[in-house]
Amino acid sequence: MLRRSAALLAVPLALVVPAVSVASSNNQIELSATPQPVEVVPLPCFPSGKLSLGMTNTGRKSTVADMRIAADPALTISRHQFSSYLPVNQLVKAPLEITVPRGTAPATHTVTLSADKKQLKVPVIVKPVPARDNLLLGEQAVASSTNGNMRLCGGVDGNADSAQWGASGWHDNTKGVFPDTYGVGFVQPTTVGRVVLQTLDSAKYPAAVMGIRDFDVQVRTGAQRTTVGEVRGNETGRVTVTFTPVAVDAIQLVIHDSNDHGYSRIVEVEAWHN
Ligand SMILES: [Ca+2]
Incomplete structure (x- = not known):
């Protein structure tokens, strides 16, 4: 009986000591x-x-x-x-x-x-804005949707390495539903004559299996949207589309299918004057 009382008394003492330590440890x-x-x-x-x-x-x-x-x-x-x-x-x-x-x-x-x-x-x-040949680098990306695991800016962040796809790529959030769109709105009219798409193409996820298959390059001037290039049946990682240079307010890819018919996977999209 005496031993039990001693044990009960010890409990509050044990609680008081750490409380003092916690207060002092905040410093x-x-x-x-x-x-x-x-x-x-x-x-x-x-x-x-x-x-x-x-x-x-x-x-x-x-x-x-x-x-x-x-x-x-x-x-x-x-x-x-x-x-x-x-x-x-x-x-x-x-x-x-x-x-x-x-x-x-x-x-x-x-x-x-x-x-x-x-x-x-x-x-x-x-820092000052760096000199850029790639007209899309760092500009505001606009997409039809963005998967929660990806970043909207991933397709225009300057990193075209498929091995870093998870950290630096983009894909839509409407699995199996097309078209998806991804592009950039310019702050002033910009002359564009060439677009380069790097779709997902790694050892584990080759473009022929996971990459973008069918897409259009579409430009906008004012309210007018014009398709300036079409790619169908693509199975390569890096696709270049050239067209007569035109001053545009915005440019986007309209993606109609991927090789797995799931998501539209962009590692990087670039655009150049010519
Ligand atoms: Ca990227």
Whole structure:
């Protein structure tokens, strides 16, 4: 009977001790961000402005922490808070995307991370828009639909490597239903005379099995849509379509079928003056 009472008394004591440790461990959170500085290009689909935020609990007890994220007015950030349970000595990460509108002047700005009494200022360099021969690179992609596992911008992010399809490709979200469309709207009339499609074509997923089979190249000038090229029965990864150069407001692929009759898979689509 006496032994049982002693055991019951020990329980509240055991609870009190860790509570004190948790409170003090909140000052033991280390903030991190990579890369530093992070670079942003003022184009809607250019691959830039990706930051990996991190919190590490260097205390002795697990805890919960809230990181607040603030940015200079020139920057748009994808989240303003990152909250997480933090086991001891484990880096917990979350992605942050930083974008700037087209026309933003080159400058260095700041994203400020804070948690408890810690603060980390991350420099963000707004770069000038790079010289581009590929007229679609980084421009705003427009699609009939986008599968939830893919990124709308994946087809115009400058990466045409089928091996990196998962991270840098696009496909629609209407399996077995065609047509699908994918293209770019230009901010000013742009002369285009050649379009290159890189459809999925890897060792595991060859174009003849998974790639786009039938598609049209369609341009828009004002409200007028014109088909300037047609491809049928394609089984190769990289397809070039040339036509008389024309000034257009927008360009898109109208995809009528893929070799598996499932999705329209684009690794990259490029366009050139001629
Ligand atoms: Ca790509």
